[in-house]
Amino acid sequence: MNIPELYIIIPCYNEEKVLPIxxxxxxxxxxxxxxxxxxxxxxxxxxxxxxxxxxxxxIICQLSKQDKHYTGIRQSRNRGHQNSxxxxxxxxxxxxxxxxxxxxxxQDDVNAIDNMIAAYMDGCEVVYGVRSSRESDTFFxxxxxxxxxxxxxxxxxxxxxxxxxxxxVSNRVLKEFSNFKExxxxxxxxxxxxxxxxxxxxxxxxxxxAGESHYSLKKMIALAFDGITSLSVRPIHLITKLGILIAxxxxxxxxWSIVQEIRGNTVAGWASTTCIICFLSGIQMLSIGVIGxxxxxxxxxxxxxxxxxISEKTDGKSIDKDAAENEPYASVDCDDK
Numbered sequence: 001m002n003i004p005e006l007y008i009i010i011p012c013y014n015e016e017k018v019l020p021i022x023x024x025x026x027x028x029x030x031x032x033x034x035x036x037x038x039x040x041x042x043x044x045x046x047x048x049x050x051x052x053x054x055x056x057x058x059i060i061c062q063l064s065k066q067d068k069h070y071t072g073i074r075q076s077r078n079r080g081h082q083n084s085x086x087x088x089x090x091x092x093x094x095x096x097x098x099x100x101x102x103x104x105x106x107q108d109d110v111n112a113i114d115n116m117i118a119a120y121m122d123g124c125e126v127v128y129g130v131r132s133s134r135e136s137d138t139f140f141x142x143x144x145x146x147x148x149x150x151x152x153x154x155x156x157x158x159x160x161x162x163x164x165x166x167x168x169v170s171n172r173v174l175k176e177f178s179n180f181k182e183x184x185x186x187x188x189x190x191x192x193x194x195x196x197x198x199x200x201x202x203x204x205x206x207x208x209x210a211g212e213s214h215y216s217l218k219k220m221i222a223l224a225f226d227g228i229t230s231l232s233v234r235p236i237h238l239i240t241k242l243g244i245l246i247a248x249x250x251x252x253x254x255x256w257s258i259v260q261e262i263r264g265n266t267v268a269g270w271a272s273t274t275c276i277i278c279f280l281s282g283i284q285m286l287s288i289g290v291i292g293x294x295x296x297x298x299x300x301x302x303x304x305x306x307x308x309x310i311s312e313k314t315d316g317k318s319i320d321k322d323a324a325e326n327e328p329y330a331s332v333d334c335d336d337k
Contacts, residue, residue: 003037003038003039003040004039004040004096004097004098004117004120004121005039005040005042005043005095005096005097005098006030006033006039006040006043006044006096006097006098006099006100006117007043007044007045007046007088007092007095007096007098007099007100008026008030008043008044008045008046008099008100008101008102008113009046009048009085009088009089009092009099009100009101009102010026010045010046010047010048010088010101010102010103010104011048011050011081011084011085011088011101011103011104012047012048012049012050012052012056012060012084012104013049013050013051013052013056013078013081013084014052014053014054014056015052015054015056015104015105016052016054016055016056016059018104018105018106019047019056019059019060019104020059021106022104022105022106023045023059023063023070025106025110026045026102026110027045027067027069027070029110029111029113030043030045030069031069033113033114033117038114038117039117043069043096044069044070044071044092044095044096045069045070045071046071046072046073046088046091046092047060047063047070047071047072047073047104048072048073048074048075048084048085048087048088048091049072049073049074049075050075050078050079050080050081050083050084051074051075051076051077051078051079052078057072057074057312060072060074060314061314064314064315070314071313071314071315072313072314073087073088073091073310073312073313073314074310074311074312074313075087075309075310075311076309076310076311077309079307081165082165082185082186082187083185083307085101085165085187086185086187086307087307087310088101089101089169089174089177090174090178091310092174093171093174093175093178096171097170097171098117098120098168098169098170098171099168099169099171099174100113100116100166100167100168100169101165101166101167101169102129102165102166103164103165103166106206107205107206108129108166108203108205108206109203109204109205109206111203112129112166112201112202112203113168115127115201116129116167116168116201117168119168119199119201120168120170123197124168124197124198124199125169125170125172125173125196125197125198126167126168126169126170126173126191126194126196126197126198126199127167127168127198127199127200127201128160128163128166128167128198128199128200128201129163129164129166129167129168129200129201129203130160130161130162130163130200130201130202130203131162131163131202131203131204131205132202132203132204133204149161149162152189158189158192158193159188159189159192160188160192160200163188163200164188165187165188167191169191170196172196173191173194173196176194176196177190177191177194180193180194183307185307235290239287239290239291242283242287243287246280246283
């Protein structure tokens with residue numbers, strides 16, 4: 001097998017505090033791979049700016065002038081982590097043999113890249129980076145995160161347990177993946193659908209080097225809901241089964257009421273009637289809400305809007321003028337750890 005060309009894809013959103021620290025970490029790893037001829041010298045580190053509001057894009061532009069292995073693209077506005085990763089993958093697809101997606105915060109162990117590439121050379125087309133443990137997490141974080149993966153699998157969304165978006169994907173898989181045209185995307189559940197030979201590489205996740213995490217509990221719940229409704233119709237099946245169960249119970253209640261009426265044991269009960277009405281109304285509203293979410297996704301899919309829009313590139317004429325004219329990369333030193 002020839003020496004593969006690698007693109008390391010790093011989504012960034014308001015990362016001006018952490019990017020100057022982690023950029024050298026990624027470059028050191030890439031240069032180490034190149035020196036060992038594990039990957040080609042044409043390999044690149046591709047930053048994807050997700051419409052950041054701080055100086056993230058200026059830093060990316062300055063990095064691209066500092067070293068040829070840095071490159072970047074910028075979305076026209078903030079579209080979310082999943083769309084940023086997708087934009088990087090589609091942009092890199094025609095330029096490389098393999099891609100590795102990794103977050104900018106330095107929590108994912110870059111040394112796992114060596115094992116990922118080794119697995120690729122051994123014939124695997126997809127290699128998932130999986131956390132070996134969550135001992136460093138708080139009880140609440142560990143409970144909610146593991147509950148997230150269990151819920152996803154129970155709801156029918158095929159995901160790798162404790163895997164986020166740290167993965168190696170071959171060009172062959174990317175070309176097949178590009179045929180997935182849906183607007184509502186959940187990458188960690190979509191790549192298993194593509195198939196091909198895959199494996200997992202385990203690593204210890206570290207604390208965030210700088211800045212603050214952009215994934216709150218609210219966003220994690222939203223991500224789980226998006227993943228479930230994008231990849232599975234099990235919630236609708238559960239609603240159908242719940243409806244059948246309630247219908248059976250209601251039918252039994254009708255028979256019981258008739259029997260009590262015949263026996264003359266009926267007593268007017270305001271509380272029981274209110275409880276039944278509230279319970280059934282709550283079930284109906286919840287069911288309508290879930291069905292409405294699916295209808296909303298159908299509505300968005302039917303529009304066929306682009307999943308990402310690239311407004312600027314570091315190697316093109318659309319580079320931000322202020323960033324291009326900025327002084328050499330001295331105000332944020334990439335080697336300063």
